[in-house]
Amino acid sequence: MSFWLINALNGLSFAMVLFVLSAGLTLVFGLLRIINMAHGSFYLLGGYIALSVIQASDHFMLGMASACVAVMLLGAAMQRWTLARLHKQELPQSLLTLGFLFMFADLAFWIWGGNPQLVPKPAVLEGAIRFAGIAYPAYRLALIGIGVLVAVLLWALLEGTRIGAVVRAGMDDEEMVRAMGINIPLVFTAVFAFGAGLAAMGGVLGGPLLGLFPGADFEVAMLAFVVVTVGGLGSIRGAFIASLLVGLADNFGTAWFPQLSLFTAIIPMVIVLALRPSGLMGRA
Amino acid sequence: MTKSASRASEDIVGNDPAIGALPVALKVSGLHTYYGDSHVLHGVDLDLPRRSIGCVVGRNGVGKTTLVRSILGLSPPAQGQVHIGAEDVSRWPAHRLARCAVALVPQGRRIFPSLTVLEHLQIGARTGERGVDGLAAAPWTIDRALEIFPRLQERLGHRAATLSGGERQMLAVARALVANPRLLIMDEPTEGLSPAIVDQLRELLLRLRSEGVSILLVEQNLAFVLALADRVHIMDKGRIVHACSAVQLGESPEMTRRYLGV
Numbered sequence: 235m236s237f238w239l240i241n242a243l244n245g246l247s248f249a250m251v252l253f254v255l256s257a258g259l260t261l262v263f264g265l266l267r268i269i270n271m272a273h274g275s276f277y278l279l280g281g282y283i284a285l286s287v288i289q290a291s292d293h294f295m296l297g298m299a300s301a302c303v304a305v306m307l308l309g310a311a312m313q314r315w316t317l318a319r320l321h322k323q324e325l326p327q328s329l330l331t332l333g334f335l336f337m338f339a340d341l342a343f344w345i346w347g348g349n350p351q352l353v354p355k356p357a358v359l360e361g362a363i364r365f366a367g368i369a370y371p372a373y374r375l376a377l378i379g380i381g382v383l384v385a386v387l388l389w390a391l392l393e394g395t396r397i398g399a400v401v402r403a404g405m406d407d408e409e410m411v412r413a414m415g416i417n418i419p420l421v422f423t424a425v426f427a428f429g430a431g432l433a434a435m436g437g438v439l440g441g442p443l444l445g446l447f448p449g450a451d452f453e454v455a456m457l458a459f460v461v462v463t464v465g466g467l468g469s470i471r472g473a474f475i476a477s478l479l480v481g482l483a484d485n486f487g488t489a490w491f492p493q494l495s496l497f498t499a500i501i502p503m504v505i506v507l508a509l510r511p512s513g514l515m516g517r518a
Numbered sequence: 519m520t521k522s523a524s525r526a527s528e529d530i531v532g533n534d535p536a537i538g539a540l541p542v543a544l545k546v547s548g549l550h551t552y553y554g555d556s557h558v559l560h561g562v563d564l565d566l567p568r569r570s571i572g573c574v575v576g577r578n579g580v581g582k583t584t585l586v587r588s589i590l591g592l593s594p595p596a597q598g599q600v601h602i603g604a605e606d607v608s609r610w611p612a613h614r615l616a617r618c619a620v621a622l623v624p625q626g627r628r629i630f631p632s633l634t635v636l637e638h639l640q641i642g643a644r645t646g647e648r649g650v651d652g653l654a655a656a657p658w659t660i661d662r663a664l665e666i667f668p669r670l671q672e673r674l675g676h677r678a679a680t681l682s683g684g685e686r687q688m689l690a691v692a693r694a695l696v697a698n699p700r701l702l703i704m705d706e707p708t709e710g711l712s713p714a715i716v717d718q719l720r721e722l723l724l725r726l727r728s729e730g731v732s733i734l735l736v737e738q739n740l741a742f743v744l745a746l747a748d749r750v751h752i753m754d755k756g757r758i759v760h761a762c763s764a765v766q767l768g769e770s771p772e773m774t775r776r777y778l779g780v
Contacts, residue, residue, distance in 0.1 A: 396640055396641060399633055399637040399640060399641050400641050402630065402632045402633055402637075403630040403632075403633055403637075403638075403641060405632065406630040406631055406632055406633070407628055407630060409592055409612075410624065410628045410630070411641075412592070412611070412612040412613045412616070413590055413592060413612050413613075413616055413622045413624070414613075414616055414621075414622075414641065414642055414693070414697065415613050415614075415615075415616030415617040415644065415697070416613055416616075416641070417613050418613060419611075
């Protein structure tokens with residue numbers, strides 16, 4: 235019983251980090267049609283920036299806020315001054331983001347070094363909570379709540395506001411949105427920056443759990459691509475469901491077949507793509 | 519929605535105050551447009567007087583839709599000018615042009631499947647510049663547009679993906695109406711519509727003209743054109759080859775056979 239509960243909770247908390255990370259990636263892909271290879275870099279840089287700020291100030295929330303803002307600005311600059319010049323050229327855009335991935339990785343190595351580091355948890359979430367016969371880390375429980383909250387807020391933003399309607403319209407037919415007088419270049423920059431900020435938030439949330447180290451950018455980006463592909467490109471709801479699938483499959487898989495750990499995270503993708511090539515919630 | 523979010527939304531979708539006061543009436547001169555290597559428009563000249571309905575007719579593939587796209591800045595012309603009033607808008611980005619009260623009802627409707635009917639109207643709504651250019655009538659609010667199309671009122675909360683073809687066309691027209699355009703460009707609006715809706719559309723266009731809106735209509739439906747047009751521009755192989763009144767075109771079976779194949 236406690237085996238199931240603990241692994242389910244581990245899977246869920248990991249899934250929420252994955253979701254926050256992947257939500258940005260799927261939004262950016264859905265609207266800008268960019269396969270952003272550097273999305274994992276935003277995760278890693280976000281985590282590292284938060285780490286430095288928390289070490290200097292001892293405030294987790296301040297670390298999270300500064301990481302999100304800094305990475306959003308970085309994303310905005312990157313989109314505006316480089317990617318926007320390659321509008322609608324998908325391969326050059328992807329290659330450019332791959333270049334950024336390497337640059338950011340070296341930059342992070344240069345500033346923060348090569349030793350794995352854990353982002354300190356907020357003080358109130360240290361320790362464990364006892365329930366149903368187990369003692370479970372409070373931070374991981376909080377992650378589940380935060381992930382659901384982010385999902386609800388994102389959903390409300392996309393479905394309930396005019397900005398959200400503009401973004402969805404842009405996903406459907408970017409050109410028509412332009413012909414209606416909407417400043418699509420500005421929307422593109424804003425959404426790219428927002429997606430980068432979500433990735434940074436993922437890095438801060440995942441930092442105490444998964445740690446920050448050279449190569450973490452690549453590892454999480456691969457899982458985020460799995461989530462986005464399984465969920466259907468551009469779909470927040472799909473990303474949420476796929477994060478749960480991948481998070482749980484990864485945890486139970488690792489528990490049952492430790493030697494197959496990475497493989498079990500990929501299994502949901504293989505099955506879903508075999509049955510639904512455009513993903514669970516993909517646009518046809 | 520928070521205050522700052524609503525502020526940002528105004529910045530993205532709001533009117534551009536600097537160019538609000540352009541007089542409308544369209545003048546296209548010597549327009550050349552390419553798609554890659556293919557030369558589609560070979561020097562198009564066209565005038566649309568204010569408060570009139572000008573029609574562009576011609577067979578499939580003569581460049582009518584490209585002309586519309588070039589006027590709007592969606593397929594930027596390689597050569598030539600597009601003037602709206604006194605302003606040369608030929609190099610303007612499409613969204614800037616749309617902000618000075620130019621609206622499009624595109625070929626194939628191009629509604630947004632994932633948006634509800636109401637959301638289409640909300641992101642399309644613009645106060646426009648009523649009062650200039652003789653537009654004395656009350657502005658087209660979402661409510662007024664829905665009065666014209668009661669069918670849309672019933673489906674307000676539905677996603678556009680679930681609408682029928684006729685409803686989609688009504689939505690495409692309503693979306694342009696609430697932008698309060700002074701220049702309305704329509705590309706094949708009657709395509710696939712039932713005769714009753716075509717009649718309704720004709721009434722609406724006449725009403726818009728009487729309110730002071732200038733309308734450029736690209737259309738294959740000859741009866742519709744003859745009933746509405748103040749001037750007809752016949753297009754062939756990327757050029758306007760002839761311009762005449764609707765009456766003259768109606769009286770010339772030779773011309774309709776030669777250029778329209780009817």
